[in-house]
Amino acid sequence: DRTDGAWLDWTSWEVAGASTGSASALDLEQRYGQLDWSGEPRVVMRVASDRRRHLRAAALEGFDGVAFSLDYPGRYEELSAREGVVAVPDADRRFARAVRTGVALEATRTNLLLSAGRPSRFVGDVGDRVDLLGESVRVQPALGRGDGYSVDAWVPDAGPDELLGAPPPPAGLPPHLTEVRAGPGGHTVDVPAWGGGQPRPEPEDFGVYEGVARLADRVAGSAATQYAAVNRIEAHLRREYAYDERPPSPEAGAMPIADFLEVSGRGFCQQFAGSMTLMLRTLGVPSRVVVGYTGGRFDPGSGTWVVIDRDAHSWVEVYFSGVGWVPFDPTPGRAVTGRASVSSPD
Numbered sequence: 626d627r628t629d630g631a632w633l634d635w636t637s638w639e640v641a642g643a644s645t646g647s648a649s650a651l652d653l654e655q656r657y658g659q660l661d662w663s664g665e666p667r668v669v670m671r672v673a674s675d676r677r678r679h680l681r682a683a684a685l686e687g688f689d690g691v692a693f694s695l696d697y698p699g700r701y702e703e704l705s706a707r708e709g710v711v712a713v714p715d716a717d718r719r720f721a722r723a724v725r726t727g728v729a730l731e732a733t734r735t736n737l738l739l740s741a742g743r744p745s746r747f748v749g750d751v752g753d754r755v756d757l758l759g760e761s762v763r764v765q766p767a768l769g770r771g772d773g774y775s776v777d778a779w780v781p782d783a784g785p786d787e788l789l790g791a792p793p794p795p796a797g798l799p800p801h802l803t804e805v806r807a808g809p810g811g812h813t814v815d816v817p818a819w820g821g822g823q824p825r826p827e828p829e830d831f832g833v834y835e836g837v838a839r840l841a842d843r844v845a846g847s848a849a850t851q852y853a854a855v856n857r858i859e860a861h862l863r864r865e866y867a868y869d870e871r872p873p874s875p876e877a878g879a880m881p882i883a884d885f886l887e888v889s890g891r892g893f894c895q896q897f898a899g900s901m902t903l904m905l906r907t908l909g910v911p912s913r914v915v916v917g918y919t920g921g922r923f924d925p926g927s928g929t930w931v932v933i934d935r936d937a938h939s940w941v942e943v944y945f946s947g948v949g950w951v952p953f954d955p956t957p958g959r960a961v962t963g964r965a966s967v968s969s970p971d
Contacts, residue, residue: 657881660870672930673727677920680739683761685914690806693914702757716745717949721779729773736767742780749774783948784964788852791945793820802911807832819851819909833880836887841904860967862955867891897956898939911944
């Protein structure tokens with residue numbers, strides 16, 4: 626995926642350390658432009674896995690009034706890389722199943738290690754320096770063609786029963802997960818967490834996102850549980866909006882997410898994921914955008930999943946008390962593994 630505004634080069638998951646203007650530098654900000662694929666699809670990696678799974682690179686929790694971006698307030702940690710083994714602390718195992726995945730890099734350069742779920746251990750070509758940025762595992766020097774590693778991870782497996790019974794989000798959850806900035810340079814709207822009994826802000830409090838807040842309230846504001854609200858918004862986006870890799874550009878001054886939801890109704894994964902996350906936050910549902918790859922296509926000859934540049938993808942994660950982060954995918958034609966999402970193959 627590359628937007629006409631040079632949003633990113635999906636063949637290189639660089640977060641830091643790249644020179645300004647470098648073609649291999651990854652800008653994780655979502656810019657909601659248009660996709661401009663290379664002439665020929667390129668195989669970026671081959672993945673050994675028991676099934677097709679999304680591969681996470683980073684979670685984008687910051688919202689600057691226009692787009693979501695990488696933000697890891699309060700969490701930076703150097704990790705030990707001894708004999709090619711890296712243990713990731715505090716891997717969330719709640720309502721999850723253990724999965725091992727092998728990643729062999731081809732036409733890509735990356736300093737973010739990819740994982741099918743919540744990583745607990747990496748083994749292989751992991752560089753000399755490894756650190757934890759939020760939940761992203763970064764390596765230095767960057768990895769490239771011929772490098773590979775295996776990852777043990779915990780893939781969320783909560784189903785509707787667990788999520789319908791989840792209590793309201795805890796009071797100690799970082800407030801930025803339900804914050805909405807009312808446009809670029811606008812004020813920050815602190816939205817009380819879902820189910821806490823506090824009144825939500827009025828739609829007009831969200832400034833340029835007033836229409837987004839009204840839409841979210843109309844679609845899911847009356848839901849009896851947080852999970853029902855998430856389910857309704859995910860289903861609404863998949864049913865009422867169209868996938869388009871070259872959507873019409875918003876009018877000058879219009880916010881891309883608001884334009885997608887209220888005017889054009891056409892976009893690709895960035896628009897869908899950003900829209901679902903913003904709609905959820907106006908309701909007080911802690912949520913974030915995740916970037917990575919879909920699982921690719923199975924090659925029976927090699928017994929691996931072949932992931933190409935066009936498999937780059939964005940989706941959504943929602944936090945449920947007692948469960949943790951659960952993936953959802955509002956983009957038509959895509960599906961996350963699990964029992965919670967309306968898009969799930971399970």
